[in-house]
Amino acid sequence: MINKQISSIHEAVADIHDGATVMIGGFGEAGSPIELIHALIDQGAKNLTVINNNTGSGHVGLAALIENKRVAKMICSFPRTANSTVFPELYKSGNIELELVPQGTLAERIRAGGAGIPAFYTATSVGTPLCEGKEIRAINGRDYVLEYGLKADFSLIKCLKADRYGNLIYNKTARNFAPIMAMAATTAIVQTKEFVEIGDLDPEIIVTPGIFVDRVVIVANPLLESDLVKAERSYP
Amino acid sequence: MNDQIIGWSRDQMAERAAQDIPDGAYVNLGIGIPEKVVRYVPAGREVIYHTENGLLGMGDTPEAGQEDPELINAGKRLVTAIPGAAYFHHADSFAMIRGQHIDICVLGAMQVSQNGDLANWSTGDPDAIPAVGGAMDLVAGVKTIYVITQHCTRSGDAKLVANCSFPLTGQAVVSRIYTDLGVIDVTDDGFKLVELAPGVDFDYIQARTGCPLLAA
Numbered sequence: 001m002i003n004k005q006i007s008s009i010h011e012a013v014a015d016i017h018d019g020a021t022v023m024i025g026g027f028g029e030a031g032s033p034i035e036l037i038h039a040l041i042d043q044g045a046k047n048l049t050v051i052n053n054n055t056g057s058g059h060v061g062l063a064a065l066i067e068n069k070r071v072a073k074m075i076c077s078f079p080r081t082a083n084s085t086v087f088p089e090l091y092k093s094g095n096i097e098l099e100l101v102p103q104g105t106l107a108e109r110i111r112a113g114g115a116g117i118p119a120f121y122t123a124t125s126v127g128t129p130l131c132e133g134k135e136i137r138a139i140n141g142r143d144y145v146l147e148y149g150l151k152a153d154f155s156l157i158k159c160l161k162a163d164r165y166g167n168l169i170y171n172k173t174a175r176n177f178a179p180i181m182a183m184a185a186t187t188a189i190v191q192t193k194e195f196v197e198i199g200d201l202d203p204e205i206i207v208t209p210g211i212f213v214d215r216v217v218i219v220a221n222p223l224l225e226s227d228l229v230k231a232e233r234s235y236p
Numbered sequence: 237m238n239d240q241i242i243g244w245s246r247d248q249m250a251e252r253a254a255q256d257i258p259d260g261a262y263v264n265l266g267i268g269i270p271e272k273v274v275r276y277v278p279a280g281r282e283v284i285y286h287t288e289n290g291l292l293g294m295g296d297t298p299e300a301g302q303e304d305p306e307l308i309n310a311g312k313r314l315v316t317a318i319p320g321a322a323y324f325h326h327a328d329s330f331a332m333i334r335g336q337h338i339d340i341c342v343l344g345a346m347q348v349s350q351n352g353d354l355a356n357w358s359t360g361d362p363d364a365i366p367a368v369g370g371a372m373d374l375v376a377g378v379k380t381i382y383v384i385t386q387h388c389t390r391s392g393d394a395k396l397v398a399n400c401s402f403p404l405t406g407q408a409v410v411s412r413i414y415t416d417l418g419v420i421d422v423t424d425d426g427f428k429l430v431e432l433a434p435g436v437d438f439d440y441i442q443a444r445t446g447c448p449l450l451a452a
Binding site: 027028029030031053077078079080081082087088091092098100101102103104105106107108110111122123124125126127128129130170171172173174175176177178179180207224226 | 287288289290291304305306307308312317323324325326327329330331333334353358363365366367368369370371372373376377403404405406407
């Protein structure tokens with residue numbers, strides 16, 4: 001029998017090792033798997049490379065993971081956000097590495113990584129500082145830059161509903177990077193608000209088929225980053 | 237005492253740009269003044285707004301009590317979804333952009349050069365935290381790029397220049413610019429005036445432009 005449900009959130013992240021590459025879903029707070037990130041902070045893995053669009057806000061979630069010195073390198077498109085102070089301070093003092101990637105290139109690199117495509121050419125960033133040092137190739141009269149697919153050891157993502165096969169659906173714009181991060185990680189770890197019976201999710205509307213998902217843990221009442229930031233909470 | 241106001245306000249710039257968005261267009265609006273364009277699309281035109289975090293059919297700001305922190309736009313502001321809207325993941329969203337499916341994108345600018353180069357993501361200051369977001373994807377992939385910007389910086393420097401001094405977002409990508417002083421096209425011969433804002437004459441706008449402006 002297939003059952004990807006894990007009863008404890010700490011068990012779900014227990015094997016994330018020092019030096020691992022971890023994709024974390026979310027665009028700002030929409031889709032941010034706060035509870036999984038906090039479990040990873042508790043677990044203690046360090047020297048991580050983290051892939052996310054941003055760098056978190058306040059002192060919770062991804063910002064807390066960074067603040068607790070677990071992250072050696074961020075790969076992201078927009079490391080500055082309102083209420084984002086943790087990453088900028090570490091970056092300015094030379095204590096964290098940054099690989100800045102245009103947002104669409106970041107998404108496509110993750111998709112390609114998940115789809116077994118090692119590299120691709122794109123027009124994005126041609127003629128800008130972000131293509132310096134990269135291979136440029138003219139195809140049908142236009143210049144394109146070579147970008148490599150991204151894979152990860154683990155991904156941490158949040159969804160609305162999951163079943164024991166790992167089929168997932170999401171809530172509105174919280175979907176963002178989650179489906180492609182599930183594809184691109186060796187081990188995709190999901191927190192779901194609701195856990196449903198096999199067959200309850202209409203096959204026509206499943207967004208992430210279970211083949212891309214390895215572990216599902218129920219977080220019925222997920223915290224909201226903005227509430228925690230407003231309350232000036234920090235983690236741990 | 238206030239200086240006499242010459243030209244268009246921020247809302248009037250957005251209103252003027254909105255006149256050029258045709259019925260049926262799929263449009264992506266950047267953060268800032270471009271976001272105001274949505275309020276001014278002429279009645280009778282149906283325009284679908286794309287926000288690159290994963291929504292086609294973005295609607296207005298939600299009414300009190302209807303907010304969902306997981307329904308936001310690319311500027312991370314709370315929005316709504318219109319009837320007929322669709323949600324999708326980031327790779328699909330940027331396939332819409334990079335695959336040239338979006339018709340028009342309206343962006344802000346730090347500088348635009350006379351050949352249509354756009355600089356809007358970095359001043360090149362080595363102490364700043366670099367952040368790019370989706371701007372480079374939008375200018376590389378969207379068919380028509382409009383810019384809405386004040387004609388000059390707060391300190392009075394021209395933003396329409398011969399060559400951008402800031403790092404580029406994309407080369408030769410801008411087709412039309414809406415400023416507080418007028419509407420300017422990027423042509424093979426450089427900047428060409430299309431329309432002057434009220435109270436502005438050619439000499440006034442030329443004096444505030446960093447390179448020659450062709451008369452309308």
